[in-house]
Amino acid sequence: MDSLEIEPSLNFCQACAVRNRAICADLDEDELGLLNAIGRRKRLQAGEQLLWEGDDAIIVANVVEGVLKLSTQTADGREQILGMVYPSDFLGRPFGETTPYGVEAITDAQVCVFRRTDFDRFAREHPRLEHKLLERTLAELDRTRRWMVLLGRMNAEQKLATYLVETAERLIPANCKESELGDERSLTLPLSRQQMADVLGLTIETVSRHMTKLKNDGLIGLPGRRELTINSLKALAERGG
Amino acid sequence: MDSLEIEPSLNFCQACAVRNRAICADLDEDELGLLNAIGRRKRLQAGEQLLWEGDDAIIVANVVEGVLKLSTQTADGREQILGMVYPSDFLGRPFGETTPYGVEAITDAQVCVFRRTDFDRFAREHPRLEHKLLERTLAELDRTRRWMVLLGRMNAEQKLATYLVETAERLIPANCKESELGDERSLTLPLSRQQMADVLGLTIETVSRHMTKLKNDGLIGLPGRRELTINSLKALAERGG
DNA sequence: CGACGTCATTGATTTCGGTCAAACCGAACG
């Protein structure tokens, strides 16, 4: 299975944008060289699928750039998005036989891909890497459990408000550091309405209706389909949890 | 904070019921001795709280016996159960500052408790243990993500059928190994109707109604409040996902 | 035994979000 369209392997690691934030952060130069030897950079276009649900788990990866979604299909064909991954996040299922979810690039993206068997061996031989991976997995589990509360106990408006606040918080610090311009934010939404629905366990119509409602209530502005301004982050957060 | 009512420390590990299934499984005699030295057995009565949401994360534990729930409170006072832990499962938040959920014993239980700082240090020094913990955490993350689909995309009947099947599968092999009596099972439900509602993101009335419906449809029997017989595991599973 | 408290069931009603259908809007293209 070597049909992955992969770029030639230079030593990317040293210049890697996520060198100090990804699981490789604690590795020394030598270890990094070894890791570099088994990994390959791969570019993905928006909409391109990296892993298919149920496939043999042949690869794992670090996200270098862009946003990807993890999702699964329900029996009746609808989709539930299980999580979003951002730069420096790890994805895939090490030490497992099959990939329990599909992975698709939401924006153009760049990932650092490893054959799972190679990665598993490397991880077992390098406890510092495994430790980083453990910390990340524990943090991801916490985040996932918080999302369960959203799915299980919130109504549509609360879900939407919570999602918008969280998106703003994850996206704004990356763009600009004017965090104390006050309570306002403006950003480009990474997800379409349908994708937002799939993240929140709603339908596209319900998402659309409540976006309009939040706008009419003066909490947000919608200058364009993908554009969002938040008039008061605090007020919006209050509509959530 | 040493007011934990703890039993004196004999070397429990060798005789431990979950010795070969918990994260300690890969440790040798010496390591086990060291781990034993920092851990203590603790008995819990049904309903007793082991950890409170938001507390400093001072302890982690292995479940030796019984069932416990992880749960969180919503702003409006309702509860969402984030997960159930069974014998050999690990609980608590290693490498973290605060406990992101409350832990309460559902049945009488026995756990093997460690001060978090002691455990963290031991784990860092024993990669085999950390590896086990990583595998467990990854598996738990997979399970949690599957639960997101239940919460986000299933209707009440599907949720209930899925829950009953999963409970049967987790509980039956422990009790008796007559797994090929065919497709029937009978068991004592670990959760009250209210707790089932909290796991499934429903209300107690909806749970009750759909339990009755599944009974009337001939899929299950309800000889008592906490008693359940499954007439066909396969048929019940079909009502789920 | 009878009274009480807890938990579960059942019924009546409301409400929120889903479904179906139509209109709308902006970008890409001939």
Add this chain to the structure above:
DNA sequence: CGTTCGGTTTGACCGAAATCAATGACGTCG
């Protein structure tokens, strides 16, 4: 410039689950 097309919004209606309320079943303790 008009057409087309995908994504989005809006409306009308419906149904599943929540809510409100009453009743029932069971255990326990005086």
